[in-house]
Every structure is written in structure tokens, then in C-alpha cells.
Amino acid sequence: MNKTVPMWINGNAVESCSTRHGDIYNPASGEVIRTVAFANEADVDRAVVAAATAFPAWRETSSLNRARILNRFRDLLQKNHESLARLISEEHGKTVSDAMGSIQRGIEVVEFAVGAPHLLKGAFSENVAHDIDCHSVLQPLGVCAGATPFNFPAMVPLWMFPMALACGNTFVLKPSEKVPSASMRMAELLKEAGLPDGVLNIVHGDGETVDALISHPAVAAMSFVGSTAVARHIYETAARHGKRVQALGGAKNHAVVAPDADIEAAADALMSAAFGSAGQRCMAISAVVAVGGAGDAISAALTRKARQLASADMGPIISAAQRERVRTAIAEGVSQGASLMLDGREQAAPNAGNGFFLGPTIFDNVTAEMSIYQREIFGPVLVVLRVASIDDAIALVNRNPYGNGVAIFTKSGGAARRFENEIEVGMVGVNVAIPIPMAFYSFGGWKSSLFGDLSMHGMEGVYFYTRRKTITSRWG
Numbered sequence: 001m002n003k004t005v006p007m008w009i010n011g012n013a014v015e016s017c018s019t020r021h022g023d024i025y026n027p028a029s030g031e032v033i034r035t036v037a038f039a040n041e042a043d044v045d046r047a048v049v050a051a052a053t054a055f056p057a058w059r060e061t062s063s064l065n066r067a068r069i070l071n072r073f074r075d076l077l078q079k080n081h082e083s084l085a086r087l088i089s090e091e092h093g094k095t096v097s098d099a100m101g102s103i104q105r106g107i108e109v110v111e112f113a114v115g116a117p118h119l120l121k122g123a124f125s126e127n128v129a130h131d132i133d134c135h136s137v138l139q140p141l142g143v144c145a146g147a148t149p150f151n152f153p154a155m156v157p158l159w160m161f162p163m164a165l166a167c168g169n170t171f172v173l174k175p176s177e178k179v180p181s182a183s184m185r186m187a188e189l190l191k192e193a194g195l196p197d198g199v200l201n202i203v204h205g206d207g208e209t210v211d212a213l214i215s216h217p218a219v220a221a222m223s224f225v226g227s228t229a230v231a232r233h234i235y236e237t238a239a240r241h242g243k244r245v246q247a248l249g250g251a252k253n254h255a256v257v258a259p260d261a262d263i264e265a266a267a268d269a270l271m272s273a274a275f276g277s278a279g280q281r282c283m284a285i286s287a288v289v290a291v292g293g294a295g296d297a298i299s300a301a302l303t304r305k306a307r308q309l310a311s312a313d314m315g316p317i318i319s320a321a322q323r324e325r326v327r328t329a330i331a332e333g334v335s336q337g338a339s340l341m342l343d344g345r346e347q348a349a350p351n352a353g354n355g356f357f358l359g360p361t362i363f364d365n366v367t368a369e370m371s372i373y374q375r376e377i378f379g380p381v382l383v384v385l386r387v388a389s390i391d392d393a394i395a396l397v398n399r400n401p402y403g404n405g406v407a408i409f410t411k412s413g414g415a416a417r418r419f420e421n422e423i424e425v426g427m428v429g430v431n432v433a434i435p436i437p438m439a440f441y442s443f444g445g446w447k448s449s450l451f452g453d454l455s456m457h458g459m460e461g462v463y464f465y466t467r468r469k470t471i472t473s474r475w476g
Helices: 041-060 063-079 081-092 096-113 155-166 181-192 207-215 228-240 263-279 294-306 320-335 390-399 413-422 458-464
Strands: 003-005 007-009 012-014 021-026 031-037 123-129 132-140 143-147 170-174 200-202 219-225 244-248 253-257 285-291 339-342 361-364 381-387 405-409 427-430 466-474
Touching: 007 041, 007 181, 021 081, 031 081, 041 143, 041 170, 041 200, 041 207, 063 081, 063 096, 063 155, 063 181, 081 096, 081 181, 096 155, 143 155, 143 207, 155 170, 155 181, 155 219, 155 458, 170 207, 181 200, 207 219, 207 228, 219 228, 228 244, 253 263, 253 390, 263 285, 263 294, 263 381, 263 405, 285 294, 285 390, 294 339, 294 361, 294 381, 320 339, 320 381, 381 390, 390 413, 405 413, 413 427, 458 466
Parallel strands: 003 031, 143 170, 143 219, 170 200, 219 244, 253 285, 253 405, 285 381, 361 381, 405 427
Antiparallel strands: 007 012, 007 200, 021 031, 123 132, 132 466, 339 361
């Protein structure tokens, strides 16, 4: 019988009261390896009450001591780096090296959060008027919550709870029900690092669990990463309940290839950007915009290089249902007249068995009206569109409803500078295919890729998890 993943409440692994359960698969084999209980309203209340009870003492813990706990947590993450990556690989399917890279990006956010004593400094102005001083302080919100996606089981949670904890909040995390075990392991490491019981709590489940969190009166703020439809729902629902919200949605990330670009270098960069982790990344490049004479060269280079990729190197799709959605999207692209240069439906990993594998797929001569361009496929599918000029490329990207990430490949500093200024996207790369910022900058897109006013980590993360209080005083 498969093990059931427990919840984490008040510093201990506990069983759920719920009768609803879900299966956890190893996508590389198609086998059910664990089950997970979907927390009900009573479970969520237990977790929130534990967090609310722990909040006063944690708020009064000095920022220096909070930072010391997070620093010990950072050391434990490094010590357990590979074993945590193997746990992620088992439930997600991504390669161990890919998982290790994503954990490292999460560790960098912990390292940034360790700077809390400096990050939380307020401002002071002396004698702004006769015998009057003015100063401001950043104070925690209380109980914060977060719901994270399947594609980064450690990195995205590490964008949230270390920042919230560093700022003096307590936290309730709802990881993806498809990949819950990495979060549980991190909770154990935090306890080992000295985190008091109740400061971090974990519940598992689906939309019903999330709705219970965002409607709970003791939850002050909600963070989310996932699809645009769910992000919009969480933003609207949580805001209606008077909560602060940052909800990161979907993406259709473009790479513009200018006529003067180094075609081979661009194609090499786009292999990982489009097909790494089987395209299941919110920052994956899924649309190449070839400008002028670059079209034939970049299409040929992409197809040639993608033929050399093995689906085992990319990892499997997260589930059989998602693999079928990707296959359906490919069929729609063919029926709508796009040129199918490479068909991933015909490729599978050697000895894949019942694993959920697909090979890389490339379409050329795609138009903006086709569904394979308009939809976020979230799989190893790359489409090539052709435009006459940089002006047309900028206009095409800016018309897209998403605004998460974009890249341009060019040797022209002037073209790159103009692109940076005019493109309506939150994260921009110049000869960098996946422009994920370092932890001391903030991660977040524009338009339908972000609902809320503040992005993840960096100083925007600090401001999201705090509220400013300004004090004006007179001492005669």
C-alpha cells in the first residue's frame, strides 16, 4: 500500500481529517507512488490557528534571530541538496540536475531573506518641523498563505515562505498536490534549523483547499503561482475578502531573433529555454519571432538541434492528462496549417514504459491567429512566427495578453535598447533566453501574467509581506 503524505501543523506531521485523496505519480514510470489527503476546511483551520497562535512570539523575535534561523536552514538545504533533488525528480519527473538547479535558485532567495535586519530598516527624519521628528517602520502582516505549482516543488515555495518569515509573519503553504513531498522535507529542515512550532504549516489539496485558505478571516495575505485563470480567481476572491494578494499567472514567452543575431548561439540557448523540463516552466520560451531574413536560418537550426534531444533528457510530462492536452494542441496546429518541422508525438524515451514522455515539437509559419500561438501549452512545443521588422516583432509581442518574459537576440546595442524600452513585458533578456532575475531583484510579469501590485522576492517581496507605519512625534 502506498504511503499517504501527511500535513505539517504546529511543527509536526499530522494526518488529515479529510476523506478526499489524490494519487501521486512518478511521471517517468506512470506508477502511483504515494497518495495525499486533500485538506478540508477543518484541516485548513487547524493550520491557520497554529500560525495565528505562533505569530505574536515570532513577531517579537528579533530580525537578527529570525535571520540566524534562516541561515541555518540555508546550510541544511545545501547539505541536503541532492537528496531533495532526487525527491523532486521522483514526483515531478525532471532530471536530478534540473531539480538541483531550481533548488539553488530557491536557496538564493533564502540568502536574500537572511539580510532581513538590513532589509527591514525604516526611515528617520529629525526636526522636520520645530521639535518634530518623523520615522517609519516596516511591520509584519500576520498569517500569510501561499499556493504553489507542480513545476518547481522547492524553488517557488522558497520564493514565498522565507521572505514572509524573515519579515516576521507566520505562514501556511499549500504545495501542488502532484508534488507535495519536497515541501514536507523543507519543513523538517526548518524545524531542525530551530524554527518554532506553528510558524510554518503545510496543508495539501486542490482548489477547495485554496478557497478555504483565501476565505479564512485570519489569513492576511495570499501568494500564488499557476495558471492565469486560477490567478485571476484567487486575486478577485482574496481581494474581496480584504486580503493582500500577489498572484502570478500564465505566460507565452517570446524570443525575437533579429537578422544580425548569431543564429547558432540563439538556437543553442533556445533548446534549453524551450524544451528543458519538457517545457513545463512559466519562463519557458514557447514562441520564436524571426525578423526579416532570420526566418529560414533559425527554423532550420532549431529543427536540427531539437532532433538531437532525447525526451529522457527533457524529462516527462507531469501527467497522462497533460500529455494528452499537448498532443491535442499539436494536432490543432497541423489542422490549422502550420508547418510541422518536428513531431514530438513520434518520439519517446528508450525504455519509457508507461512514462508520460513526449519529444520536442517545432512548428514554422505560425500565425498569431492559431491556437498553438494563442494558448499556453505548457509542454515541449516551440512555434516560429515570421515578421518583417523589429517594429512588427515589438507590436506582435505587445498584442499578446501575457507579459511574463521575453528575449531578443541581436548584435545591435541600439536595437536592444529600443526593445527594452518599448516591450510591454515584465522580465526582458538581451541575448539571454530565460531572463530570470537574481533573488535581490523581483520576479513578476505584466498584464495577464501578474495580478496584484507587488512581485515575488527582492524588495517588492519585502514590501508585500510588510506594512509601513509612520510615526510623527514632538519632544519639547
